[in-house]
Amino acid sequence: xxxxxxxxxxxxxxxxxxxxxxxxxxxxxxxxxxxxxxxxxxxxxxxxxxxxxxxxxxxxxxxxxxxxxxxxxxxxxxxxxxxxxxxxxxxxxxxxxxxxxxxxxxxxxxxxxxxxxxxxxxxxxxxxxxxxxxxxxxxxxxxxxxxxxxxxxxxxxxxxxxxxxxxxxxxxxxxxxxxxxxxxxxxxxxxxxxxxxxxxxxxxxxxxxxxxxxxxxxxxxxxxxxxxxxxxxxxxxxxxxxxxxxxxxxxxxxxxxxxxxxxxxxxxxxxxxxxxxxxxxxxxxxxxxxxxxxxxxxxxxxxxxxxxxxxxxxxxxxxxxxxxxxxxxxxxxxxxxxxxxxxxxxxxxxxxxxxxxxxxxxxxxxxxxxxxxxxxxxxxxxxxxxxxxxxxxxxxxxxxxxxxxxxxxxxxxxxxxxxxxxxxxxxxxxxxxxxxxxxxxxxxxxxxxxxxxxxxxxxxxxxxxxxxxxxxxxxxxxxxxx
Ligand code: NAP
Numbered sequence: 001x002x003x004x005x006x007x008x009x010x011x012x013x014x015x016x017x018x019x020x021x022x023x024x025x026x027x028x029x030x031x032x033x034x035x036x037x038x039x040x041x042x043x044x045x046x047x048x049x050x051x052x053x054x055x056x057x058x059x060x061x062x063x064x065x066x067x068x069x070x071x072x073x074x075x076x077x078x079x080x081x082x083x084x085x086x087x088x089x090x091x092x093x094x095x096x097x098x099x100x101x102x103x104x105x106x107x108x109x110x111x112x113x114x115x116x117x118x119x120x121x122x123x124x125x126x127x128x129x130x131x132x133x134x135x136x137x138x139x140x141x142x143x144x145x146x147x148x149x150x151x152x153x154x155x156x157x158x159x160x161x162x163x164x165x166x167x168x169x170x171x172x173x174x175x176x177x178x179x180x181x182x183x184x185x186x187x188x189x190x191x192x193x194x195x196x197x198x199x200x201x202x203x204x205x206x207x208x209x210x211x212x213x214x215x216x217x218x219x220x221x222x223x224x225x226x227x228x229x230x231x232x233x234x235x236x237x238x239x240x241x242x243x244x245x246x247x248x249x250x251x252x253x254x255x256x257x258x259x260x261x262x263x264x265x266x267x268x269x270x271x272x273x274x275x276x277x278x279x280x281x282x283x284x285x286x287x288x289x290x291x292x293x294x295x296x297x298x299x300x301x302x303x304x305x306x307x308x309x310x311x312x313x314x315x316x317x318x319x320x321x322x323x324x325x326x327x328x329x330x331x332x333x334x335x336x337x338x339x340x341x342x343x344x345x346x347x348x349x350x351x352x353x354x355x356x357x358x359x360x361x362x363x364x365x366x367x368x369x370x371x372x373x374x375x376x377x378x379x380x381x382x383x384x385x386x387x388x389x390x391x392x393x394x395x396x397x398x399x400x401x402x403x404x405x406x407x408x409x410x411x412x413x414x415x416x417x418x419x420x421x422x423x424x425x426x427x428x429x430x431x432x433x434x435x436x437x438x439x440x441x442x443x444x445x446x447x448x449x450x451x452x453x454x455x456x457x458x459x460x461x462x463x464x465x466x467x468x469x470x471x472x473x474x475x476x477x478x479x480x481x482x
Contacts, residue, residue, distance in 0.1 A: 002414045007115050007125035008032040009106075009343065011097045012041020013084060014131035014381035014397040017062065019093035021401050022129075027412065031125075032093070033117065035102035039088055041133050043081040046178070048159045048332075050185025051077035052208070054177060054290040055392045058226060059233040062087060063398060066226035068219035074208045074290070107349040108376060111417065127408060130343040130380045131397075134388055137338040141173060143313055149331055150315035156182060156334040163330055167191045171318050171326060173310070174334035175201050177289050182334060183303070184293040193303045194326050196310055196318065199447065200276065202260040202283040205267070205292045234395070242390040242464040245284050248441040257283035267295035276307045285446035287389060339449045339458070340364055342384055350375035351420070360384075363452045367421040367429050367478065368470060369460065370400055376420035376482070377411065379404040385433060387460035387467050389442070389450050399471035406474055416481035425478035436461035 004027060008018045011034035022030050038044050053060050057070040060080070065087045071079060088094040098121075105116040106128060115123040138155040140146075146153075152163045156178040169192040172179055179195065180203065187193050219226045244252035260283050268274040277295070279286075298305055308320035317328040342364055348356035354374040359365075366372050369386030370379055381397045381404075382388065388396070407419045434456055437443060442450045442457040452458040460467055 001412055002126075003029065004126040004408070004412055005029045005112075005124065006031070006127050006129065007103075007113065007123060008129045008131055009103050009346070010034060010041065010131040010133060011036075011039035011088075011099075012131060012133055013043075013394055014133070014401075015039070015041070015129075016084060016088045016091075016093055017394075017397050017401055018129045018131050018381065019096050020062075020064075020087075020091045021405060022408075023091070023093065025405060025409075025412075027408070030093075030096050031123065032097040033101045033103050033115070033123075034097050034099050035118075037099045039094065039097060039099075040081045040084050042136060042157075043077055043084060045136065046077060046157045046159075047161070048156050048178060048182050048185075048334075050181035050183075051178075052181065053077070053080060055237070056233050058229045059237060060392050060394055061230070062394060063230070065090070066219075066223055066230065068216055068223070068226060070211055070216075072208050072210055074206075103346050105347045105349070106378075107347075108351055108378075110351070113377065127377045127379070127411065129404070130378065130383070132343040132346075134339060134342070134382050134393075135337040137341045138333075139336045139338045141333060141335045143173075143310055145312040145314055148315050149313050149317075149328075151328060151330050153331040153333065156332060157337070165190050165330060168329040169317075169327060170194070171196065171328040171331045172334055173318075173332070174336065175199065176334060176336055177287060178336075179334035180289050180291045180294045182332065184291060184297045187297045187300050187303050191302065191329075193300075194306050194318070194328070195298060195303065196306045196320075197276070198309075199286070200279045201286060201289050202257065202279050203263060203289045203291050203294055204256060204260050205263040205295075206290045207292050234392075237391060238464045241284075241288075242387070245390060245442070246436070246440050246461055246463055248282065248439060248444050253282065253284050253441055256288060260288070264295065268299065270299075273299070273305065276305055279446075281446035282441055282444045284441040285444050286448040287450075336449055340384075340452070342380070348375065348378075350378070363454075363458065365426065365430055367426045368400075368403070370404060371407075371421040371479075373421050373423045373426050376418040376480075378420075379407070385458050385460065387464060389457075389459045390467075391464050396467075399468060403471040403474055407479070410481060418480070418482040420480050421478055422480050425475075433461055 052074045057075040102118045104118040107114045113125045113128045154160045170190045171194045173196045175197045244250040308322045318326045351374045364384035366383040369383040437457045450457045
C-alpha cells in the first residue's frame with residue numbers, strides 16, 4: 001500500500017462527501033481547502049428569502065446519513081445547510097477544512113500536485129478532488145446603465161440582508177427557480193414588486209407539506225423507513241423526470257406539460273396575464289420550476305409582471321422598451337450563473353504544462369464528468385456535462401465519488417502511480433454525448449443554461465440508470481495507468 005495525500009477543493013456538499021469517503025476507506029491524510037469561512041457551498045451562498053430545494057429532502061440527503069428531522073417535503077435552505085454542517089461534524093471532517101483558503105493554482109509536477117492558495121499557502125498532494133460546484137459564479141446581466149442604479153442592487157445568490165425591503169418598491173429580473181421562490185417569499189412584505197420576465201416558465205404546482213412531529217418520531221425510531229422512502233422517491237424521480245428529459249417524446253414529459261398548463265389555467269384568471277405567462281416551448285426544455293404559490297403571488301395587487309423588454313437601467317429604476325420607467329428602491333438580479341466555470345478561476349496545469357484553460361478554451365469537457373486527459377490523479381465531482389439537470393446532485397456526487405475511489409484504489413495498491421483518462425476515450429465520449437443529446441428535451445427550442453456555445457446540452461444525455469451503470473465500475477481500458 002502506498003500512503004497517499006489528498007487535497008479536496010471546496011467544502012460544499014461534494015467536498016464534505018469526499019472527505020468522509022476517503023476517511024472511510026482508511027485514507028486519512030486529507031486536507032479540504034475552502035475559500036469561505038463556513039462550509040455548505042451553494043447552501044451557504046444562497047440565502048435569498050424563500051430558498052428551498054426542488055428535490056425532496058429525503059432524497060436530497062446523503063445515502064449514508066438519512067435525516068429524521070426534515071421539517072418539509074422540500075426543506076428550506078437553512079435546514080439543508082444545518083444538515084450538511086451536522087454531517088460534517090458527525091463524521092469529524094469539519095476539522096480537516098482549511099477555511100478562508102482559496103486555491104489559486106494547481107500544478108502537476110510529474111508526480112504530485114502542487115497547490116497554492118491566494119493567501120500564499122502551499123501544499124502538495126498525490127490526488128486532488130475538485131468539489132468546486134456548478135452554479136456558483138453569479139451571472140450579471142449586461143444591461144445598459146446597470147451600474148448607474150441609485151438604490152441597492154444585488155444578485156440573488158449574494159443577498160444583501162442589510163437592505164430593508166419591507167414596504168419598498170422592488171424590481172426582480174429573471175424568472176428562473178431563484179426568482180420564483182423569491183417572489184413567493186417577498187410579495188406580502190414589500191410595497192410593490194415588479195418582476196421582469198424575458199421568457200415565461202413552465203411551473204408545476206407540487207405541494208410542500210410539513211413533515212409533522214409524529215412522522216419525524218417514526219423516522220427517528222425506524223431509520224429503515226427513511227431508507228425505504230428515499231428509495232421510493234428516487235424511483236419516482238428517475239421514472240417521472242430523469243428518464244423523461246433525455247427522451248423529448250416521452251409520455252412523462254407530455255404529462256408534466258399537461259399538469260403545468262392546468263396549473264396555469266386553473267390559477268391565473270386574467271386571460272392577458274395567462275397569455276404572458278404561457279411558455280411557447282416544451283415543458284422540461286428549460287429547468288422545470290416547482291412552485292405551488294407563484295401564480296397566486298404574481299396576481300397580488302402589489303405585484304406586476306413586466307414582459308416588455310428591458311432597454312436600460314437608470315438611477316431611478318428600470319426602463320422598458322415601451323418607454324415606461326419602473327421606479328424602484330431596490331433591484332434584485334435573479335439572472336442565473338456562469339455555468340461553464342467549474343473549478344476555474346483556479347489556474348490548473350497538468351502533465352507537460354498543459355493548461356486546463358486551454359483544454360477548455362471552447363467549452364469544458366470531462367470524461368464521465370470526472371476526468372480530463374493530461375490531468376492525472378485529479379477527479380471532479382459534479383464536473384462538466386454530468387447529470388446536473390437530471391437528478392439529485394448529492395446522489396450524482398456519491399456515484400462519482402464511488403467511481404473515483406476505484407481509480408484511487410489503483411494508486412493506493414500501487415497498481416500505478418498515475419491515472420488519467422485517455423484522449424481517445426475522451427473524444428469518443430464527447431462524440432457519443434453529442435449524438436445522444438439530439439434526443440433530449442433540452443434541444444427542443446428554448447434558451448437555457450443547459451446549452452453550451454454550440455447549442456448542445458452540457459448535460460448527461462442518457463438515462464440515470466445508464467449513469468449509475470457507468471459509475472459502478474470504471475472501464476480501465478479508457479484510462480492510462482502509468
Ligand atoms: P436561471 O434558471 O438561469 O434563470 C435566470 C433568469 O434570468 C432567466 O429567467 C433569464 O431569462 C433571466 N435573465 C438572464 N439574463 C437576463 C437579462 N439580461 N435580461 C432579462 N432577463 C435575464 O437562474 P436561477 O433561477 O438562479 O436558477 C439556476 C438553477 O439553479 C436552476 O435551474 C436550478 O437548477 C438551480 N436552482 C434550484 C433551486 C431549487 O432547488 N428550488 C432554486 C434556485 C436555483 P431567460 O429565461 O430568458 O434566459
